[in-house]
Amino acid sequence: MFLGRVAGTVWSTVKWPETRGLKLLLVRPYRLGDLAPGVVRAGAEASEATDDLVVCADTLDAGPGDDVLVAFGHAARVAVSEKLPPGTKPNVPIDAAVVAVVDRVEIDPEARG
Amino acid sequence: MIRGTVLGQVWAARRSRGLDGRKLVLVAARDADGAATGGVVVAVDTLDARTGEDVTVAFGSGARNVLRPGAENRDLLCDAAVAAIVEGAG
Numbered sequence: 723m724f725l726g727r728v729a730g731t732v733w734s735t736v737k738w739p740e741t742r743g744l745k746l747l748l749v750r751p752y753r754l755g756d757l758a759p760g761v762v763r764a765g766a767e768a769s770e771a772t773d774d775l776v777v778c779a780d781t782l783d784a785g786p787g788d789d790v791l792v793a794f795g796h797a798a799r800v801a802v803s804e805k806l807p808p809g810t811k812p813n814v815p816i817d818a819a820v821v822a823v824v825d826r827v828e829i830d831p832e833a834r835g
Numbered sequence: 836m837i838r839g840t841v842l843g844q845v846w847a848a849r850r851s852r853g854l855d856g857r858k859l860v861l862v863a864a865r866d867a868d869g870a871a872t873g874g875v876v877v878a879v880d881t882l883d884a885r886t887g888e889d890v891t892v893a894f895g896s897g898a899r900n901v902l903r904p905g906a907e908n909r910d911l912l913c914d915a916a917v918a919a920i921v922e923g924a925g
Contacts, residue, residue, distance in 0.1 A: 723877040723915050725845065725861065754863050754873045758842060782849055791847060791859070791877055795895055797914035801851040821854055821912065822847035827861060829843040830886040 723797075724776075725824065726751040728788045732777055740814045744802065745780040747820060749792055758829050779819040781805050791822040836891045837876070838921060839864045841884050845877055853912025860884055860917065862892055869924070878915040889921035 726749040733746065751774065778792050779802050793801060798819035799812035806812070839862040847859070857879045864874040878892045881901060893901055898916035899908045 723859075725875065725877050752875060754871055754875050757861070757875060758863075781851065791845065791850075793912065793914045795914050796899075796909065797853075797912050800853055800910065800912040804852050819851075822845075822850035822859075824845055824847045826846040827843060828846065829861065833840060833842050833863075833887040 723791050723793045723821065724751045725757070725827065726776065726790060726792055728784050728786050728790055729775060730786055738815045741779070741816065744814075744816070745783075747778050747780045747784060747790075748775045749778050749790060749820070750775055751792075757827065758831070758833075776818055779814075779816045782820050782823050784820050784823050789824040789827075790820045791824060792818055793821045794818050797821070836893045836897065836918060837862075837864050838889065838891050838924065839876070840871075841880075841886050841888050841890055841917075842875070843886050851912055854879075857913075858883075860890075862890060862917075865889075876915055878917050879913050880917045882917050882920055884917050884920055889924070890917045891919045891921060892916065893918040 729750045730748040801819040801821045803812035842861040845859040860880045864872045884890050898913050899911045901916035
């Protein structure tokens with residue numbers, strides 16, 4: 723899983739039928755420098771911002787500006803299948819999904835990065 | 836797997852059912868020299884890892900095997916889990 727901030731949404735009309743009704747979000751992953759600026763040694767990619775966005779299925783109604791946890795692979799399909807009828811196999815073409823909307827991240831400034 | 840240092844804990848009330856009751860820790864990845872790579876992952880922690888401790892994090896089906904070993908664990912929602920508390924590396 724990774725921690726990221728929702729940067730926007732994606733919508734489409736031509737898609738796999740099983741993904742109909744599924745909201746897609748654009749999430750920007752946090753890097754160490756974003757979360758604990760003091761932890762990374764000075765000059766060591768301290769505030770290296772990443773522009774790599776991940777498209778995630780959303781079942782928790784997250785929106786732009788929310789901090790979220792995103793799971794990859796089979797775990798993402800398990801999360802999506804929670805919204806499907808019981809017993810339905812998660813055979814959806816999804817490999818990333820929002821699995822939590824983050825309230826708080828507790829970082830110990832003493833922890834060495 | 837990766838090796839990293841536990842930075843702290845993540846709190847989230849609104850979460851998928853599969854994550855209910857799971858402790859989630861933030862882990863900063865380290866490279867071969869022990870330096871922070873800048874990458875951060877969130878892992879399910881069943882070993883009670885503490886902040887500042889070095890751990891290994893397993894991904895994919897390896898992570899599910901940390902929570903429940905065996906073939907019948909594909910119902911688990913877990914793609915990363917603390918697999919060991921590291922005492923030394925060289």
